[in-house]
Amino acid sequence: MKKYNTPLIDQLEKGPWPSFVTEMKKAGKNNEMSNDAVGHLEKCYTTKMGYWKHGGIVGVLGYGGGIIGRYSELGEEFPGVAHFHTVRLNQPSGFFYTSKALREICDIWDKYGSGLTNMHGSTGDIVLLGTKTDALETIFAEYSSRGWDLGGSGSDLRTPSCCVGPGRCEWSNYDTLDLVYNLTQEFQDELHRPMFSYKFKIKAAGCACDCVASIARSDFSIIGTWKGDILIDQKEVQNYAKKGMNIMSEIVSMCPTQCMSYDGKELKIDNAECSRCMHCISKMTKALKPSGERGATICMGSKAPIVVGSLLSWVIIPFIKLEPPYTELKELLRKIWDWWDDNGKPRERIGEVIEVKGMRSFLEAIGVPPLPQQIKEPRKDPFMFYTEGDIAAYKAKEAEEKKTGKYRF
Amino acid sequence: METAELQDKIFAFCEAAKGKKKLKEKDIIKGVSAEQNVPPDDVKKAMRAMIDVGRLMYSYGGGASSVEIPSEEYLREKGLIK
Amino acid sequence: MALPQRRTDIGPPHYRQFMPPVIDKNYGKWKYHEVLTPGTMVHVAESGDKLWTVRVASPRILSTATIREICDVAEKFCGGHLRFTTRNNVEFLVSDEKNLEPIKKDLAARGFKMGGIGYGITNVVHTQGWVHCHSAATDASGIVKSMMDELFEYFESKRLPNKLRLAVACCVNMCGAVHCSDIAIVAVHTKVPVVDDEKFKNMCELPTVIGSCPTRAISPDPAKKSVKINPDKCMYCGNCFTVCPPISIKNPERDGVAIVVGGKINSLRSNPKFSKLVIPYISNEPPRWPKVVAAVKHIVEVYASHARKHERLGEWIERIGWERFFALTGIEFTFQSIDDFTFMRDTMRTASTFKW
Numbered sequence: 041m042k043k044y045n046t047p048l049i050d051q052l053e054k055g056p057w058p059s060f061v062t063e064m065k066k067a068g069k070n071n072e073m074s075n076d077a078v079g080h081l082e083k084c085y086t087t088k089m090g091y092w093k094h095g096g097i098v099g100v101l102g103y104g105g106g107i108i109g110r111y112s113e114l115g116e117e118f119p120g121v122a123h124f125h126t127v128r129l130n131q132p133s134g135f136f137y138t139s140k141a142l143r144e145i146c147d148i149w150d151k152y153g154s155g156l157t158n159m160h161g162s163t164g165d166i167v168l169l170g171t172k173t174d175a176l177e178t179i180f181a182e183y184s185s186r187g188w189d190l191g192g193s194g195s196d197l198r199t200p201s202c203c204v205g206p207g208r209c210e211w212s213n214y215d216t217l218d219l220v221y222n223l224t225q226e227f228q229d230e231l232h233r234p235m236f237s238y239k240f241k242i243k244a245a246g247c248a249c250d251c252v253a254s255i256a257r258s259d260f261s262i263i264g265t266w267k268g269d270i271l272i273d274q275k276e277v278q279n280y281a282k283k284g285m286n287i288m289s290e291i292v293s294m295c296p297t298q299c300m301s302y303d304g305k306e307l308k309i310d311n312a313e314c315s316r317c318m319h320c321i322s323k324m325t326k327a328l329k330p331s332g333e334r335g336a337t338i339c340m341g342s343k344a345p346i347v348v349g350s351l352l353s354w355v356i357i358p359f360i361k362l363e364p365p366y367t368e369l370k371e372l373l374r375k376i377w378d379w380w381d382d383n384g385k386p387r388e389r390i391g392e393v394i395e396v397k398g399m400r401s402f403l404e405a406i407g408v409p410p411l412p413q414q415i416k417e418p419r420k421d422p423f424m425f426y427t428e429g430d431i432a433a434y435k436a437k438e439a440e441e442k443k444t445g446k447y448r449f
Numbered sequence: 450m451e452t453a454e455l456q457d458k459i460f461a462f463c464e465a466a467k468g469k470k471k472l473k474e475k476d477i478i479k480g481v482s483a484e485q486n487v488p489p490d491d492v493k494k495a496m497r498a499m500i501d502v503g504r505l506m507y508s509y510g511g512g513a514s515s516v517e518i519p520s521e522e523y524l525r526e527k528g529l530i531k
Numbered sequence: 532m533a534l535p536q537r538r539t540d541i542g543p544p545h546y547r548q549f550m551p552p553v554i555d556k557n558y559g560k561w562k563y564h565e566v567l568t569p570g571t572m573v574h575v576a577e578s579g580d581k582l583w584t585v586r587v588a589s590p591r592i593l594s595t596a597t598i599r600e601i602c603d604v605a606e607k608f609c610g611g612h613l614r615f616t617t618r619n620n621v622e623f624l625v626s627d628e629k630n631l632e633p634i635k636k637d638l639a640a641r642g643f644k645m646g647g648i649g650y651g652i653t654n655v656v657h658t659q660g661w662v663h664c665h666s667a668a669t670d671a672s673g674i675v676k677s678m679m680d681e682l683f684e685y686f687e688s689k690r691l692p693n694k695l696r697l698a699v700a701c702c703v704n705m706c707g708a709v710h711c712s713d714i715a716i717v718a719v720h721t722k723v724p725v726v727d728d729e730k731f732k733n734m735c736e737l738p739t740v741i742g743s744c745p746t747r748a749i750s751p752d753p754a755k756k757s758v759k760i761n762p763d764k765c766m767y768c769g770n771c772f773t774v775c776p777p778i779s780i781k782n783p784e785r786d787g788v789a790i791v792v793g794g795k796i797n798s799l800r801s802n803p804k805f806s807k808l809v810i811p812y813i814s815n816e817p818p819r820w821p822k823v824v825a826a827v828k829h830i831v832e833v834y835a836s837h838a839r840k841h842e843r844l845g846e847w848i849e850r851i852g853w854e855r856f857f858a859l860t861g862i863e864f865t866f867q868s869i870d871d872f873t874f875m876r877d878t879m880r881t882a883s884t885f886k887w
Contacts, residue, residue: 052673055680056687058644060662060672062592067594074594077662084661084670085817088783093776094665095510097523102500102539104507104514110663124663132832133546139602139611141549146595155595159615162658162706166679169592169663173526178534185535187544194507194514195473206559206622207550208574208582215559217546228540233497234507234514235474255803256711256796258809294841296800319799323841325563344705346770347745349873351801352711366779381475386739387513387774471736511774512740 076120106190164201212246214265268332341391570645794844811867
């Protein structure tokens with residue numbers, strides 16, 4: 041095997057933080073592809089540019105997602121990375137593994153790929169970095185026969201992902217792990233066969249802490265919340281105070297809705313005014329917990345800056361109950377995709393299409409009424425559409441008022 | 450329309466677009482459905498069957514996925530031709 | 532050897548089979564948790580059962596050799612059970628308290644770094660960079676490594692007013708959640724791309740390329756059967772390159788990074804926020820990007836010494852005002868921080884109430 045001199049990236053093996061260069065070299069010890077990836081990276085560091093090419097006709101028969109084609113422009117100099125495709129394996133909900141499962145993944149990957157991975161990629165998949173075109177069908181047969189399927193890529197439903205949820209968190213308002221597993225199974229076709237205008241990401245967070253960054257990184261953000269009161273264990277509140285927490289400055293005055301008060305003995309919450317931000321609960325988890333009806337807020341549209349600026353997801357449905365078999369949610373997703381399909385241009389994310397076509401058109405199509413919870417503030421310009429139906433409804437209301445002698449605004 | 454005949458129409462539709470326009474699944478389903486007066490779901494089913502055996506294939510380029518007629522290279526890699 | 536029979540559309544394995552018995556038993560019935568050290572926490576169930584978590588850093592790029600070593604540790608102390616976090620850390624799930632100190636000792640002896648829980652800096656969300664991406668304008672992994680070496684104490688021991696989330700994106704496609712991080716580094720191009728007219732003819736669709744430009748800088752060039760790019764309008768986003776590789780935008784001497792700050796994704800106290808541009812350009816300086824690292828460390832330190840307890844970086848800045856942030860950090864305010872893309876009307880100040 042060729043030995044590369046790598047003075048630049050060697051400098052990234054020093055220091056306390058674990059080194060990715062060390063990982064690449066470890067993989068390169070017995071693997072020609074990774075060995076060449078090391079030399080290839082040194083070249084990038086020398087010239088200050090990348091050499092990867094993207095795309096093409098790589099995939100497994102029948103699927104359009106899950107494999108990402110990658111080739112080097114320097115294939116002659118570094119033959120081991122001439123083809124260096126990515127395989128995305130669909131991760132288990134919550135990234136839970138047994139060592140047995142991980143060893144199985146590693147054994148197959150060592151046999152047919154570079155021995156390099158990302159645990160995990162940005163969307164959540166197990167990312168297997170670097171293999172050749174002629175190994176793809178074999179890799180897929182090996183993994184799928186053992187229960188591992190490919191994740192999404194291209195213009196399809198991307199692999200849904202979620203926070204740790206009820207697996208190890210006291211704050212989850214619904215079963216994020218089960219929901220994501222269930223949706224992934226339901227929408228296997230959408231995940232493996234690109235049928236959309238562009239990518240579509242679903243992320244499920246159990247509460248407003250949003251450990252999976254759903255509000256910023258998914259077209260369809262599912263954020264757990266509740267409708268009841270926050271239950272208070274006053275004894276535990278006192279314990280926090282005794283241990284040095286300043287309840288007034290750290291909790292009460294940091295509450296965004298100012299719905300809390302504390303007299304040194306008793307903590308009170310005006311629950312009707314609470315906006316469920318999770319600050320107090322996350323700081324005093326032993327003393328405070330939500331109660332009552334549980335479910336989630338559905339927000340939509342977030343994405344990175346390309347093309348016309350980044351978006352955070354918008355509130356679409358303030359509250360939805362999430363219990364198996366999640367029929368309402370699945371029907372909602374299908375309605376959303378139908379509308380997107382009819383209205384989206386190629387490479388338009390759903391948030392961008394909603395902006396172009398107007399929120400009203402979208403909400404009407406999916407059967408959601410206008411609600412003040414959806415907005416930060418009402419429009420500030422006087423340019424608006426009135427349908428004939430709108431005006432007829434307003435006129436009818438006025439006629440009714442004339443009859444009853446009572447205004448309804 | 451018989452599936453085999455519909456598949457030939459789908460193939461012809463893709464062939465006509467070759468080198469001109471990258472077709473998405475949706476373009477084929479809508480296009481062939483309108484052209485042949487066949488329900489979209491039938492077109493989708495027929496097209497999927499073609500993809501499953503390598504008569505058509507998914508491709509990716511220009512930041513989006515598309516459906517194309519496979520190259521010889523692809524068919525050879527999949528062991529569909531010698 | 533014959534290949535096993537492939538199966539399609541089976542989806543991921545069910546998560547429940549990978550969970551340790553204590554989770555299986557207390558699933559959805561957790562009562563509270565306590566952070567014991569920056570590298571360990573304990574979750575307590577309503578039943579009284581406890582689960583200890585030991586978190587270690589990962590460079591995200593892992594060799595199978597290292598994954599097997601992680602498996603060795605999990606088998607020795609956790610019945611083989613572990614998980615990864617959404618920010619790429621490894622978490623060992625310890626069901627028996629008597630294994631807690633031994634696993635920590637074992638991990639330390641193997642050189643694993645424990646930390647990342649609570650009010651400090653945890654692992655960095657980042658993209659592939661030169662290691663594996665076609666559109667990278669820098670190497671994300673190299674910047675992360677250099678930065679975390681310098682900020683390591685905030686991972687392992689030293690605390691901050693609140694957690695501080697770092698991210699690195701190797702181009703403006705931002706495959707990581709860079710746009711909502713406390714401090715994020717985003718690689719930028721700074722020069723108008725060059726069109727290879729010959730290749731354009733064969734590889735690109737004209738309307739798609741023209742439509743890809745957010746600033747309408749691209750127009751047809753019929754004589755060459757190609758396109759031309761208006762340098763007065765181009766903002767170097769690289770979207771045209773994505774749809775048409777013969778439009779080349781990479782430029783080793785001009786590509787660099789920008790720094791954005793003040794974003795967050797949770798709703799605690801204040802709503803999720805985008806990160807905002809404070810440093811428009813620093814040259815790519817592999818292998819260790821010293822100026823980028825110094826800038827990030829400086830911002831962290833100014834935040835650490837000025838913010839109130841529980842204030843995230845962005846919340847602190849909103850309280851004191853951006854003009855004060857620039858004064859306290861000594862960062863030069865430039866034209867690039869004033870939006871001239873699509874958000875100017877939302878980001879200009881419309882009152883005379885500011886600080887000197």
